[in-house]
Amino acid sequence: MIHLSMETLVGLREAGMEPGAAAAREHLDACALCRAELERLHQRVARLKALPPLRPARDRWPAVRDRVRAERRRQRARFAGLSGLAAAASVALALAVSTLRQPEAGLTPAKIEQTMARSQVLESAIDRIDPESRVLDGRTAGIAQELEDRIARVDRELEMVELTEPQSRDSDLLRLWRERVGLLDALVDVHATRASYVGL
Amino acid sequence: MESFLLADAESVVARARQGEEAALEALYRAFEGPVYNLARRICRTKEDAEDVLQETFFEVCRSIGRYREEGSLWGWIRTIAASKALMRLRRNKYRDTDELHDELVGHLKEETHLRMDLEAALERLSEVSRAVVWLHDVEGYTHDEIAGMMGKTASFSKSQLARAHARLRRWLGEEVAA
Numbered sequence: 305m306i307h308l309s310m311e312t313l314v315g316l317r318e319a320g321m322e323p324g325a326a327a328a329r330e331h332l333d334a335c336a337l338c339r340a341e342l343e344r345l346h347q348r349v350a351r352l353k354a355l356p357p358l359r360p361a362r363d364r365w366p367a368v369r370d371r372v373r374a375e376r377r378r379q380r381a382r383f384a385g386l387s388g389l390a391a392a393a394s395v396a397l398a399l400a401v402s403t404l405r406q407p408e409a410g411l412t413p414a415k416i417e418q419t420m421a422r423s424q425v426l427e428s429a430i431d432r433i434d435p436e437s438r439v440l441d442g443r444t445a446g447i448a449q450e451l452e453d454r455i456a457r458v459d460r461e462l463e464m465v466e467l468t469e470p471q472s473r474d475s476d477l478l479r480l481w482r483e484r485v486g487l488l489d490a491l492v493d494v495h496a497t498r499a500s501y502v503g504l
Numbered sequence: 505m506e507s508f509l510l511a512d513a514e515s516v517v518a519r520a521r522q523g524e525e526a527a528l529e530a531l532y533r534a535f536e537g538p539v540y541n542l543a544r545r546i547c548r549t550k551e552d553a554e555d556v557l558q559e560t561f562f563e564v565c566r567s568i569g570r571y572r573e574e575g576s577l578w579g580w581i582r583t584i585a586a587s588k589a590l591m592r593l594r595r596n597k598y599r600d601t602d603e604l605h606d607e608l609v610g611h612l613k614e615e616t617h618l619r620m621d622l623e624a625a626l627e628r629l630s631e632v633s634r635a636v637v638w639l640h641d642v643e644g645y646t647h648d649e650i651a652g653m654m655g656k657t658a659s660f661s662k663s664q665l666a667r668a669h670a671r672l673r674r675w676l677g678e679e680v681a682a
Contacts, residue, residue: 310666310667314666348672348676358540360536364561365536368561369528371558371562372528452525453523453525456522457523460523
């Protein structure tokens with residue numbers, strides 16, 4: 305008698321009907337050896353599933369977190385740069401149009417431009433401090449993280465506002481860029497205070 | 505599985521999408537065990553598995569905004585982990601170490617009738633065979649899914665699984681006289 309190959313036995317465990325499965329099942333009914341082999345296969349798989357879970361020896365979260373933070377800062381810088389260019393163009397246009405129509409309405413785009421410029425200065429200041437390379441105490445790190453989270457939220461809101469109608473977005477843009485500058489200011493303070501505290 | 509690992513998964517995912525670091529860490533803490541276990545079962549070394557763990561969660565943090573909640577959260581994270589682990593195998597080049605090992609010590613093993621335990625036998629399989637066994641038999645992926653992740657055919661996955669079980673049976677001393 306020709307017994308079932310391992311490939312056929314493994315195929316019998318599949319949910320769908322493998323080619324030749326009917327004939328294989330017929331053979332199984334008549335062959336105690338192959339039934340025993342299939343049973344051993346089932347038991348082996350059950351033992352594989354029951355193997356104790358392996359755990360990492362080291363905590364890799366700090367490494368993941370640092371990469372996420374670095375990536376976030378790169379994105380932020382890129383976002384600030386790109387939206388800066390786009391906004392500078394629309395601000396220039398808005399300034400030209402509003403100065404012709406209503407001189408006082410030109411103040412908002414100009415203020416946005418100033419606030420964005422301030423934001424870029426603060427980003428550069430943070431880059432110079434290079435926070436990723438510094439060790440912070442738990443409390444300071446917590447504050448810095450809270451500020452980073454809030455800046456990320458503001459950036460997402462800014463992305464959404466950029467998609468709205470031009471006539472309604474200026475006041476929102478100004479509010480968000482001001483909020484961003486306030487948060488960046490606080491972040492520079494946190495890092496600068498810590499840096500001077502440890503004599504860096 | 506996530507309701508077991510992460511009780512308030514929906515709210516954690518929502519906060520993680522906002523970029524909240526505490527929520528991203530909660531995801532890591534909930535799933536680091538299963539991700540590492542999957543990576544360690546596929547990769548040859550602990551160091552490779554730890555790198556896969558790190559790569560997986562970096563990807564999870566970057567892409568959580570794209571997770572659409574159509575499948576389970578664990579299913580989504582697991583697929584990222586499996587892809588990263590298989591990518592690591594490709595980078596390290598597949599090594600058919602079980603075949604090499606067979607040639608070197610096969611005769612000795614037959615002579616001494618030494619039985620290996622399941623952990624040791626699994627470890628001794630080639631990286632590809634072990635990956636197929638783990639993904640199919642333990643994680644429940646189909647041959648088509650495994651083939652897709654490995655860039656191979658379903659037939660390749662099926663024959664790897666059959667060869668792996670034939671070897672495990674031999675190494676575990678489960679062979680019976682016909």
